[in-house]
Amino acid sequence: MKQDVDIVMKFLEGNQMDDYYYINIAYKEALKAYKKNEVPVGCCIVKDGIILARAHNLRETKKLSLAHAEVEAIRKACKKANAKFLDGATIYITLEPCLMCLGAIIQARISKVVYSLNEPKFGSIVSIGNTLKDYKLNHTIEVHQGLMEDEVSELMKSFFQELRKK
Amino acid sequence: MKQDVDIVMKFLEGNQMDDYYYINIAYKEALKAYKKNEVPVGCCIVKDGIILARAHNLRETKKLSLAHAEVEAIRKACKKANAKFLDGATIYITLEPCLMCLGAIIQARISKVVYSLNEPKFGSIVSIGNTLKDYKLNHTIEVHQGLMEDEVSELMKSFFQELRKK
Numbered sequence: 001m002k003q004d005v006d007i008v009m010k011f012l013e014g015n016q017m018d019d020y021y022y023i024n025i026a027y028k029e030a031l032k033a034y035k036k037n038e039v040p041v042g043c044c045i046v047k048d049g050i051i052l053a054r055a056h057n058l059r060e061t062k063k064l065s066l067a068h069a070e071v072e073a074i075r076k077a078c079k080k081a082n083a084k085f086l087d088g089a090t091i092y093i094t095l096e097p098c099l100m101c102l103g104a105i106i107q108a109r110i111s112k113v114v115y116s117l118n119e120p121k122f123g124s125i126v127s128i129g130n131t132l133k134d135y136k137l138n139h140t141i142e143v144h145q146g147l148m149e150d151e152v153s154e155l156m157k158s159f160f161q162e163l164r165k166k
Numbered sequence: 167m168k169q170d171v172d173i174v175m176k177f178l179e180g181n182q183m184d185d186y187y188y189i190n191i192a193y194k195e196a197l198k199a200y201k202k203n204e205v206p207v208g209c210c211i212v213k214d215g216i217i218l219a220r221a222h223n224l225r226e227t228k229k230l231s232l233a234h235a236e237v238e239a240i241r242k243a244c245k246k247a248n249a250k251f252l253d254g255a256t257i258y259i260t261l262e263p264c265l266m267c268l269g270a271i272i273q274a275r276i277s278k279v280v281y282s283l284n285e286p287k288f289g290s291i292v293s294i295g296n297t298l299k300d301y302k303l304n305h306t307i308e309v310h311q312g313l314m315e316d317e318v319s320e321l322m323k324s325f326f327q328e329l330r331k332k
Contacts, residue, residue: 059250060250063244063248063249063250064241064244064245064250065240065244065250065251065252065270065273065274065275066237066240066241066244066270066273066274068273071232074231074232075230075232078229078230078231078232079230082229083229084225084226084229084230084231085231086231098269098273099265099268099269099272099297099301100266100268100269100270100272100273101269102265102266102269103264103265103266103267103268103269103270103290104231104232104266104269106265106266107231107232107234107264107266108231108232109231121304124269124301128301128302128303129300129301129302131265134295134300135265135290135294135295136294136295137294138287
């Protein structure tokens with residue numbers, strides 16, 4: 001019994017370690033966006049321990065309203081996996097996804113979303129609505145919020161403070 | 167007074183004529199998708215009487231879950247307009263947009279949606295939820311449904327009947 005508990009604990013710790021590792025990669029992507037004067041959002045997509053895509057927000061650079069980090073990452077991941085769907089994959093994002101990005105996550109059949117910070121204006125997981133609960137979706141998605149929340153919050157504040165100065 | 171009413175009537179008729187003209191272009195795009203064995207959805211984006219983009223569903227061809235007609239069209243339209251946002255534009259779609267596509271329409275700040283047929287499984291304007299009303303969105307979008315509904319309904323039925331035979 002004790003041994004079983006140890007194994008479960010180890011497994012959980014291992015998983016959390018993984019989540020922390022990958023959300024850090026998303027955070028590094030957000031830093032890249034920051035340096036380009038883009039709203040600093042980053043993300044990565046992981047399946048079976050393999051990073052399928054890393055991406056950051058490129059709306060200004062690409063002059064394209066669709067170029068959110070998540071959409072960019074799903075595009076790359078589908079190409080790398082040579083697959084239309086990403087069942088079993090986890091997306092790590094620094095910010096709560098908007099309606100478009102959550103819709104893209106659903107369309108890509110991603111299984112798990114791990115994100116750092118809630119986004120009161122556009123976030124569609126808990127902020128403007130609880131889309132995954134409210135809508136009759138066929139698809140179940142596991143959601144975890146809060147990893148690296150403080151760091152991301154600081155990054156966002158710093159970005160918008162600088163923007164206001166300009 | 168009579169003259170004013172005539173002008174208003176003429177304007178309304180003109181607008182409806184335009185809507186019928188452009189939804190026909192969307193329908194022709196859906197036919198292109200049909201010929202490629204893609205779920206037959208087509209769309210076009212119009213601003214100030216100029217067609218900024220025509221596109222159809224390319225999910226199978228591109229092996230990409232994001233390649234819905236609307237996303238493809240918004241990408242093209244932003245490129246053509248050399249602008250991140252499409253304020254004042256109308257999107258004509260043969261089918262009720264899914265959550266991702268409605269999100270993309272919101273992100274692109276498109277002003278009006280004209281679509282033919284409701285989509286009970288994924289449609290996010292009236293079918294799985296009434297996103298534009300339910301959510302506290304900053305953005306107001308005018309919506310018209312029903313133009314060429316019968317033609318699109320026939321096309322969808324025919325596509326899925328053939329798919330079942332295969």
